[in-house]
Amino acid sequence: MKINITLPSSFLVERKYTFRVLFAYFNDVQYSFTEHNEPFYLISDEHGNSLKIEDHFWCRLNETKPIINQYIVPEKTKECSLGFNGVTFSIRTIFGTDDYLHQDKTYILSADLIASAFFMLTRWEETISDDRDEHDRFPDSSALAVREQFHERPIVNEYIEFFRSLLSQWNCNTISYNRHYEPLITHDVDEITRAFPFFKQLRILGADLIRRRSIKEFFRSFKKGVQVAVNPKNDDSWTFERFMKVSEQYNLISHFYFIPGKKGEEDFRYSINHPHTLKAIQSIQNKNHIVGIHPSYRVKNKQSFFSEEKKRLENASNQKIVEGRHHYLRINLPYTLRSWEQDQMKYDSSIGYTKHIGFRAGICYPYPFFDIVERRQLQLIERPLILMDVALVHQTQKVKTMKSKLKTLTHQVRKYEGELVFLWHNNNIHHPHWRKIGPSYEDFVEIIARSSQHFKQS
Secondary structure, eight states, X not given: OEEEEEEEXXXXXXXXXXXXXXXXXXXXXXXXXXXXXXXXXXXXXXXXXXXXXXXXSGGGSOTTSOGGGSOOOOSOOXXXXXXXXXXXXXXXXXXXXXXXXXXXTEEEEEEOHHHHHHHHHHTHHHHHOOXXXXXXXOOGGGSHHHHTTOTTSOHHHHHHHHHHHHHHHHHTSOOOBSOOOEEEEEEEEXXXXXXOSHHHHXXXXXXXXHTSOOHHHHHHXXXXXXXXXXXXXXXXXXXXXXXXXXXXXXXXXXXXXXXXXXXXXXXXXXXXXXXXXXXXXXXXXXXXXXXXXXXXXXXXXXXXXHHHHXXXXXXXXXXXXXXXXXXXXXXXXXXXXXXXXXXXXXXXXXXXXXXXXXXTTSOSSOEEEEETTTTXXXXXXXXXXXXXHHHHHHHOSOHHHHHHHHHHHHHHHHHTTOEEEXXXXXXXXXXXXXXXXXXXXXXXXXXXXXXXXXXXXO
């Protein structure tokens, strides 16, 4: 199918980027761009069908000035009901109105889906906002999607599905997605061993007596410390084999992201060159799972620190590192991801909520990130983090409710043949705070994996 997209003549780089993302996931759709001086987009085919989308965003900005100085974040969003061919779409738009007209072969849409998609994909609001939490992160509570309570909806995917259905009608044949649902199982390795070295064991024993006030827990920790002294694989945080076994059961690969720390650095967790760390990395590589980077707390705005830590991990693993996620999700967009591109990284997965599950970028597809300051598309591919263990527990402590939420989220991603990026920290299985939840890890992965094309019924 061939279509033409006519764009307003300003901010062409940004507009074309957005359309390329929105139309990147379809089979058999070819498109070309033309320009005009009108404040609307016109999508048309060779049979006289057309969709007019009003511009309610870029037309209000001055292209000769830095766009980060032009503050546009609406207080409210609108829910639009778009219907054609007997199908009704409920779509949340950030810019524009909910007006919608259908005249013969022409559809007129006042909801500016193009600007709304760009706003979510680039995390515009994070770049222009000064809101920060105690870890110098853009807080969930400041995000428009959280404030307007659509953070558990992949609204950009809803736009893509709307376009797919409309084009299918024009084409008199179904336009299909060029991808399939994929679970991406990831593990941030925040510690290698909980009970090693000896000073950590003393700290745990003290916490058992003073904070947890549990003699039973004290003796359990003491016994565990003795076992770990004999073999680090006995440690509560040594869950690598367990994670890999679960993934392999569903023909999936686990991605382990290591902190390339060095003693004396801020928030030091473990040495990347310690024999225990090297043993963990080797066991992952031997089973053909993935080793990636988890840049430390100090890295956020320091290109040199990131380069240094990436080199450490490459030396320790004896391989090129191409993917990872920032520790604490401490990122400063777009500058952090620009650093990743400069160091020839291929994939980042840091764009996710810290206290909520859902779609921080409004999408469940991997997509090329756009730097709104330098006004260019990066080579780096973003794989948005959709579900993190800590965020899940922040919402509920009940395993039954967790499973229900996970099923709902999985259904959302599966509907659009998306990629469900799932994070479970290696130390959040046997820790006292996680011991009631940890045994359900296999159930959580099963919920995600049974929807996947990789799963083979035994």
